Amino acid sequence: MNPLIEAVDLSYTYRAGSGKEVQALNGINLQVNRGEILAITGQNGSGKSTLARHFNGLLTPKAGKVLVEGLSVAEKENIPEIRKIVGMVFQNPDNQLISSIVEEDIAFGPENLGLTPAVIRDRVEYALETLGLQDLRSESPNQLSEGQKQLVAIAGVIAMKPRCIVLDEPTAHLDPRGRRGVLDSILHLNREEGITTVLLTHFMNEAVHCNRMIVMDQGVIKMEGSPGEVFRRREQIISLGLDLPVAAQLARGLRSRGIEVPEDIIQTEEIIDCLCRLK
Amino acid sequence: MELTKNITLGIYLPGETSIHRLDPRTKIIATTLLIILLLFIRSYEAYGVFFIFTAAIIYFAGIPPRFALCGLKPMLPVLILMWVFQLFLYSTPDAEVLFSWFIFTATDTGLHMGNMITLRVLFLFTVTTMLTLTTSIVSLTDGLESLLNPLRKIGLPSQELVMTMVIALRFVLILAEELDKIVKAQMARGVAFDRGNFIQKTRKIFPVFLPLFINAFKRAEELIVAMEARSYSGGKGRTKMKTLHMGRVDLAAGGIMILYAALMVFILFSVSPRI
Incomplete structure (x- = not known):
């Protein structure tokens, strides 16, 4: 089966032709497979947002191509269809909610698709229920916590029934509890609703929950593989300006003191199991 | 607040x-x-x-x-x-x-x-x-x-006009909060807004509104991208819940x-x- 999203030799330059070009992406080859949850990590300015914005046609390639379900994002007439397939959630929830009422905001996307009122109502109910926001339907987003606002933003995208959602650092603005709630919802949508997910994140503890991850630096993919494979290469991770997940750091520390724990531990649950067995 | x-x-x-x-x-x-x-x-x-x-x-x-x-x-x-x-x-x-x-x-x-x-x-x-x-x-x-x-x-672009109103309503509070933050940040750096004559007071307004406007434009840009990502392309072809x-x-x-x-x-x- 062909991948849902495919980037081939993708390059992108900001301020092209101005003499102050910034090469944000340089020959990216990447596939997003159906049903998977893919983490894209990298320090600020590594090009991950630029890459993500190609996935639903907010940016179009300067060189190479991006295909979504075989449709090229470079063709203008494909864009409406591509935006139905790939939804996008951004970092700051305040700058993506448009209505003063939660359910009206969730209805915004389906309304743009020109659906009938009854279908829009169904979609909104589905989104509210999937994210557990039923009680907040008539609230104003101004009254919600940042985490709740971000859930509303995700609901607004889910209501459009995309096959894939791309989340651009959705937890960067949130406190630990909000981060937990949003991550749980993202994992739920992927596992239970079968929505292919691309998660851009700085937090390695979020990346460990993904099926696959890539690490970007200066517009190039530097590492690719399962989180277990990637985090085994500690020196390279550190040199790319990132860090190991807490569990991996702990496991490493324990090993250096001579305590026998496996090398490929990355999830908190794994290290807990391991320590309990040591007793 | x-x-x-x-x-x-x-x-x-x-x-x-x-x-x-x-x-x-x-x-x-x-x-x-x-x-x-x-x-x-x-x-x-x-x-x-x-x-x-x-x-x-x-x-x-x-x-x-x-x-x-x-x-x-x-x-x-x-x-x-x-x-x-x-x-x-x-x-x-x-x-x-x-x-x-x-x-x-x-x-x-x-x-x-x-x-x-x-x-x-x-x-x-x-x-x-x-x-x-x-x-x-x-x-x-x-x-x-x-x-x-x-x-x-x-x-008359009626739907677009009303959309503008809807967004304005949502952002009134956000911008008011932001203004509050900027005022407090300036006060923390020693600006006394209640002192001085009329002209002096008026001049103190600029360092408050300048960052407010810059932030508002940044927000607007982000909002446009987010709306576009949700398939917004003007009032044409839109329906209502x-x-x-x-x-x-x-x-x-x-x-x-x-x-x-x-x-x-x-x-x-x-x-x-x-x-």
């Missing part, structure tokens, strides 16, 4: 009265009709009838009378000033002089004109307040969008309004104005 608590944009009193339940379009049209009638009133008798009708609406909508009038307080100085201006500056050749002082002369027609105009502003305010007190801002915009829709044919329905209540209200308007027109023509 000190700044945000003072911002009440269209205070809405939620309720379940039949006036609350009216279709927003009915209420907008009725309010417009009342305002047009007001512009033609030139006698106390007509104002009396208008008062009874307005009071009845306030009663049926379950609005505490002090609420209907609370917004008037900040306007009081303006109202008094207007009344005084009319009293001294308006007169007709056959007017009777009431009293005269220095170069100012008050005539009976001036007094009448002052009263009429002050009452007009007072009622204009009450009538529009009644609309916002009984209609949530969201259904107001829905109603407005639906009413403006026919004007699309002559090129909530559709408006005119029911029996609206029919009854419409009937009452027509009867009332007819009565008012009759009074306007039969009672000869004094000026």
